[in-house]
Amino acid sequence: MFLGSDEWIDKWRRRLSAEPVRTGVPLQRKRAWRPTLEHVVETVSEAFGVEPAELRVSRCHGNEAHSAAIYLARQETDTAVGSIRAHFGGVSAAAISKAVARVAIRRAQDRVCDLRLTELLDCLRTVGNCPKS
Numbered sequence: 686m687f688l689g690s691d692e693w694i695d696k697w698r699r700r701l702s703a704e705p706v707r708t709g710v711p712l713q714r715k716r717a718w719r720p721t722l723e724h725v726v727e728t729v730s731e732a733f734g735v736e737p738a739e740l741r742v743s744r745c746h747g748n749e750a751h752s753a754a755i756y757l758a759r760q761e762t763d764t765a766v767g768s769i770r771a772h773f774g775g776v777s778a779a780a781i782s783k784a785v786a787r788v789a790i791r792r793a794q795d796r797v798c799d800l801r802l803t804e805l806l807d808c809l810r811t812v813g814n815c816p817k818s
Contacts, residue, residue, distance in 0.1 A: 699810075720809045722764045722772055728808055729754040732801075743774030753802060755781060756788035761809055 689697075720728075730737040733750035740754045751773070758769050759781060766778050773781075792799045 719763045720761055722758050722762050722768065725758045725762060725809065726754055726772070728805060729757065732805055732808070741772060741774055743776045752784050752788050753805065755784045756802070757805060757809065759785045761806065 726737050726740055729750055730740055733753070735750045739748075740751050742751075755769065755773055758764060758772070759766070762769075764772075766781055769781055770776055770778060776784075788798075788802075792802055
C-alpha cells in the first residue's frame with residue numbers, strides 16, 4: 686500500500702516498473718505502474734498509423750497492429766482477459782492466448798518485429814514519444 690498524493694504514488698510505481706522483476710518479491714509487479722488498455726491501443730495505433738477503431742474489430746488475420754495491441758495489452762496491463770476480449774471485438778480467450786503466443790514466437794524469430802515491440806514497450810513504460818511507422 687502506498688500513502689501519498691496521486692503524483693507521488695504514480696512516480697514510485699513508474700520507478701518500480703523500471704526495475705527488473707526480482708524473485709522473492711511477488712508483489713513487485715502488482716505494485717508497479719502499469720499502462721491502461723486504452724493507453725496500449727492509443728500507442729499501437731499511433732505507431733502503426735491506424736485508427737484505434739481498426740484495432741477493436743475481430744477477425745483481423747494478418748493485422749500486425751491488432752496482434753501487437755493484444756500482445757502488449759496482455760503482457761503489460763493489469764486488464765483481465767475478459768476485458769481484453771471485449772475490447773478487441775469479442776474474440777475468444779483462446780484467440781487471445783494464441784495471438785500472444787504467435788507474437789512471442791515471431792518476436793523471437795524476427796529481429797525487426799522484436800525491435801518494434803521493444804520500442805513500443807519502452808514508450809508504454811515511459812509515456813514518452815512513441816515511434817511511428
